[in-house]
Amino acid sequence: MPDSGGMHLVEFLSGQENSEFGELELFQASENTKLSAIGIILAALYGVSTLVPISAFLGAAGSISLTICLAPLFGILLGPSKGFGFGLVAGVLQAFLSVFVFNISLVVPTVIFGPAVSGLFTGLALQKKATVGDSSFPGPTVTAAYLFVIVLLYLIPNSSTWWFMSLYIVAAVTALALQTADITFDWSKKGWRKYLQILPFTLIGTMTDFSMMTMGAVYILSLPADLFGYVIFPLMLSERITAVIISSILSAVVLTAFPDVWET
Secondary structure: OOOHHHHHHHHHHHHHHHHHHHHHHHHHHHHHHHHHHHHHHHHHHHHHHHHOEEEOOOOOOOOEEOHHHHHHHHHHHHHHHHHHHHHHHHHHHHHHHHHHHOOOOOOOHHHHHHHHHHHHHHHHHOOOOEEEOOEEEOHHHHHHHHHHHHHHHHHHHHHHHHHHHHHHHHHHHHHHHHOOOOOOOOOOOOOHHHHHOOHHHHHHHHHHHHHHHHHHHHHOOOOOHHHHHHHHHHHHHHHHHHHHHHHHHHHHHHHHHOHHHOOO
């Protein structure tokens, strides 16, 4: 006949295990809910930010809005999968508001995918060992490979104005460096040092977002190389650097308030 004390011990341990498992499930559900809430807020802000122009870009929807400062946040705060999903929602929402509410035509439809692409590859840049099912791969290296492909696709028809790709190359090299770097965020740092930690990721996020506009301008609008190199490049340089800085500040503020959303 089984020992009643032993049976009680087994039941107690089993209950403890089930309790811990339930708490883990509840924690994971809470984290998913928080990330989904952040994603919904980001997508809504991205759509509304269409109203806040920063500068003109020939071939786009007349101007570039504050959305370029928000695009990197999808990957930084949500990771690659959720960053891609909510980024896609944000791009579609922006397109809908631009066309049907603000009466702004989208000359380059590829910009719809900008925040989704940014969310995916910025999120991957945060994961040295990204996983899909049972397979794993180096996230930052994949991000760098994507950026180098964009550089190549631009240079094929526009090699005479190669310098337009300078920020893309910097972003690609940065992504490669992240493969061996220690990716952490120190909430105790003060002043510019706090924002400097986020700078590599906002640079990558800004340029992967811009890649969709660049490809549309090259292969849909077929803009001449000289226009890229001598007219658009100075504007692009100033606006993208500004976007990187603003994105770093926004990301650092959110990560300080919600440190557990840091995707590493």
